[in-house]
Amino acid sequence: MGLDPSRLRRCDRVIGAGALALLVILFLFKWYGVSSHASVGGVSFSASANGWNTFTNSRWLWLVTIVVALAAVWIEADQRGLALPGKPGELVAGLGALSMICILYRIINHPTATASTTVAGVHYTASSGIKLGIWLGLIAAAAITYGGYLEMQERGDSAADAREVTGATSAAFSGLLGSTTPPAAKTGPADEPPAGAP
Numbered sequence: 001m002g003l004d005p006s007r008l009r010r011c012d013r014v015i016g017a018g019a020l021a022l023l024v025i026l027f028l029f030k031w032y033g034v035s036s037h038a039s040v041g042g043v044s045f046s047a048s049a050n051g052w053n054t055f056t057n058s059r060w061l062w063l064v065t066i067v068v069a070l071a072a073v074w075i076e077a078d079q080r081g082l083a084l085p086g087k088p089g090e091l092v093a094g095l096g097a098l099s100m101i102c103i104l105y106r107i108i109n110h111p112t113a114t115a116s117t118t119v120a121g122v123h124y125t126a127s128s129g130i131k132l133g134i135w136l137g138l139i140a141a142a143a144i145t146y147g148g149y150l151e152m153q154e155r156g157d158s159a160a161d162a163r164e165v166t167g168a169t170s171a172a173f174s175g176l177l178g179s180t181t182p183p184a185a186k187t188g189p190a191d192e193p194p195a196g197a198p
Contacts, residue, residue, distance in 0.1 A: 011150035012076045015092055018143030019069035022099075025140055026051040026062055029133030032110065036126035051137055058102050062137075065095040069144050072151075089155055093148025100141035107134055 008016070033048025052059050072088045110130045 007077050008073065009076070009151075009154060011089070011147050011154055012073050013147075014150060015069050015144055015147030016073040018096070018140050018147055019066045019073070022062060022137060022140035022144065023066050025133055025136045026059070026066075029136055030131040031055070031133040031137065032129070033131050034126065034128040048131055051133055055106060058106065061095075061102055062099050062141075065099045065141070065144060068092060068095055069147075087152070087155070089148050089151030091148070093145050093152060096141055096143075096145030096148055100138060100145055103134060103138045103141055106130075107138065110134075 027050055029050060030048040031051040032054040035047075051062070069092050072092055075088075107130060
């Protein structure tokens with residue numbers, strides 16, 4: 001495979017950790033659930049679903065975010081020196097922010113219900129709402145966004161350093177060329193031809 005984890009920078013580790021966490025949380029943690037309880041015999045019922053099964057539209061955005069983030073980390077660790085086209089930090093940060101906003105929207109506008117009724121002397125209560133998984137998903141998406149931001153900062157600093165080094169090198173090279181350039185020939189009126197010359 002030719003992968004070298006030592007090639008990974010801090011931003012890559014943050015992106016990778018956030019993407020793996022979001023992948024695990026999306027499938028293994030409960031994001032939404034319902035529960036009910038009957039007063040007779042203390043009968044209770046509860047059901048919950050993970051993020052993948054709960055949000056059938058948003059899950060594709062989260063999956064694309066995970067895949068792109070992991071691909072960016074994979075390529076960075078690849079010893080063959082491959083590179084993503086464009087600016088991967090901006091792409092990862094943008095998808096992470098979009099995923100984070102989508103999850104936050106689901107937290108604020110999630111379907112909730114609470115019902116209570118009594119039938120034939122038996123009291124029933126039922127409720128539905130979000131679970132711990134959606135909060136953990138928000139944190140994981142925020143980590144991906146932060147990692148992409150760090151990657152943008154590092155590439156910006158590297159570009160600035162490269163420009164500075166290039167400018168200093170050009171100035172030094174020009175100085176060397178200037179010191180070895182022969183002086184320009186004197187300019188003035190042309191010499192008069194000697195007397196008697198045709």
